[in-house]
Amino acid sequence: MRLFLCLKVMINLNPNxxxxxxxxxIKLVPEQDIVKGLTNQNEELIHFFTSIPVFKHEFRYEEGKWTVKDIILHLIDAERILSxxxxxxxxxxxxxxxxxxENDYVVSARGNERDxxxxxxxxxxxxxxxxxxxxSFSKEVLQQLGLASNYSVSVRGIGYIILGHELHHKQIILERYL
Structure with missing residues (x-):
């Protein structure tokens, strides 16, 4: 419960x-406006992705793990679904x-065949x-709740999930691929 309280203070989200x-x-996301975060992260991640050496694009750090191309396509798919x-x-x-x-999506997407x-x-x-x-979302809309994957989730919660999901995968790339 303590972690949820820290999250609530940090980015003003409730556990539901x-x-x-x-x-x-979510805990990876610094306190910020979602749109500003999405905009800043876009520029940062494009720079990050373009800095990855070409010979690492299809590298797997272990048999059966995703490549950098797979991860990028996974981020695209997940962001579409979450949006x-x-x-x-x-x-x-x-x-x-x-x-x-997500694993079925990555296999079907065939990211390594893409440029x-x-x-x-x-x-x-x-x-x-x-x-x-x-x-386009007002403050009131950002707080609306729905049900996804059998859990309550808010529109703003989804925004922070998108931001944190990308930071999570950037961290994995830095630790295991580069």
Missing amino acids: EFAPYYVDY YRALRIARNDKTALPGFE FESLLAEYKTVRKATISLFE
Whole structure:
């Protein structure tokens, strides 16, 4: 419970605004406006991705693990799904939203067959759409709750999950790929 209290103070989220398994992502996010965070992170991550040496793009630190290309495409897919959830909840859709199996998505996406530049272009496009979506949300809408993956989640909780998810994967790339 102490961690939730720290989170609440740090970024003003309540425990019912995200699933417990997202706490490790959310705690990576510094206190900030979601749109500002998405904008700053976009620039930072594009710079980070472009600094990764070409010979590391398809590197796996262990058999069966994702490559950097896989991770970028995973970030794109996850951001699309999370943004869609935010849209549904913001529009007061009370339908419980299902989860998704990220490993199945990565296998089906075939990221290593893609050109690195096309992945970065798609990442930029998706992030621009996410920023536009979150810019449209009022303070009241950001606090709306819905149900996703059998957990209560708020629109703003989803914004922080997107931010933290990307920071989590950047950290993994730094630790295990570079």
